[in-house]
Amino acid sequence: MRTAVITGGAAGLGADVARRLSEAGYRIGIFDLGAERVAQTASEIDNAVGIEADVTSPEQIAAAFEAFGETPDLLVNNAGIVRFGAMEAQSVQDYIDVVNVNLLGSCFCAREIAPAMMERGSGHIINFTSINGIHPAPGVGLYGPTKAAMANMTQAMAIEWGPKGIRVNAIAPGMIDAGMSKPIFENPKVRAVRGGGVPLRVLGEAADIAEAVLFLDSEGAKYISGHELVVDGGVSTSVMAHLPRE
Numbered sequence: 701m702r703t704a705v706i707t708g709g710a711a712g713l714g715a716d717v718a719r720r721l722s723e724a725g726y727r728i729g730i731f732d733l734g735a736e737r738v739a740q741t742a743s744e745i746d747n748a749v750g751i752e753a754d755v756t757s758p759e760q761i762a763a764a765f766e767a768f769g770e771t772p773d774l775l776v777n778n779a780g781i782v783r784f785g786a787m788e789a790q791s792v793q794d795y796i797d798v799v800n801v802n803l804l805g806s807c808f809c810a811r812e813i814a815p816a817m818m819e820r821g822s823g824h825i826i827n828f829t830s831i832n833g834i835h836p837a838p839g840v841g842l843y844g845p846t847k848a849a850m851a852n853m854t855q856a857m858a859i860e861w862g863p864k865g866i867r868v869n870a871i872a873p874g875m876i877d878a879g880m881s882k883p884i885f886e887n888p889k890v891r892a893v894r895g896g897g898v899p900l901r902v903l904g905e906a907a908d909i910a911e912a913v914l915f916l917d918s919e920g921a922k923y924i925s926g927h928e929l930v931v932d933g934g935v936s937t938s939v940m941a942h943l944p945r946e
């Protein structure tokens with residue numbers, strides 16, 4: 701049975717990834733904040749164990765992997781936060797929190813488990829980036845910059861750990877009608893304008909991201925490493941389509 705740890709898996713995209721991998725036969729570890737909500741989500745998923753852990757704490761991460769009881773085949777660094785507001789208006793604490801959770805949290809989880817994966821000679825890490833890391837959006841402070849740094853970190857880990865049998869990839873979701881973006885798309889006007897701006901003319905679903913995780917972790921993707929897979933209906937490549945024409 702393949703095993704996967706999903707950080708931030710108690711809700712949003714991570715919970716869907718956990719559900720989809722469980723359906724595909726994986727044993728699942730969910731690391732997230734809040735003992736009750738972690739236990740609740742895990743109880744709804746076959747073969748899942750929920751472990752309360754803050755990814756910004758190397759001690760809690762080490763304890764969580766210990767509690768999971770085995771080196772997972774796959775680590776999904778999905779836990780992430782965004783703080784909305786103008787760059788100059790965000791607090792110093794906002795900047796620190798976003799860097800800590802998104803960039804350092806993912807790094808801490810990967811560095812905790814990579815030695816055991818290397819010893820085994822196999823492992824796969826998927827970092828959740830964002831199209832904001834490729835094309836900056838206004839009003840999200842250091843969110844995009846942390847995702848850009850995570851994309852570079854993905855490549856750095858892939859070249860350092862590849863020789864020891866570890867693949868490291870990233871998934872960059874676009875505008876997904878789930879998780880942290882769901883409240884944005886509850887406004888019908890925003891939903892119509894943003895959805896209409898996607899070449900495929902539709903917002904993404906959590907399932908689109910979960911399927912991408914399953915594909916990247918499949919045997920068919922065994923030669924893919926250091927790659928950032930953009931799952932966005934084409935929106936991040938569509939700037940020319942939005943320029944006025946005669």
Ligand SMILES: NC(=O)c1ccc[n+]([C@@H]2O[C@H](COP(=O)([O-])OP(=O)(O)OC[C@H]3O[C@@H](n4cnc5c(N)ncnc54)[C@H](O)[C@@H]3O)[C@@H](O)[C@H]2O)c1
Binds near residue numbers: 733753777876880
């Ligand atoms: N939803 C989207 O449209 C979208 C788009 C691009 C990228 N992403 C990325 O996908 C990932 C999941 O986002 P989501 O939309 O499901 O968000 P979400 O807010 O619904 O879920 C994030 C989860 O991470 C957990 N988390 C936050 N801080 C944590 C910490 N310190 N330790 C452990 N867990 C922590 C939260 O408790 C929550 O369960 C994030 O990395 C996000 O940046 C999402």
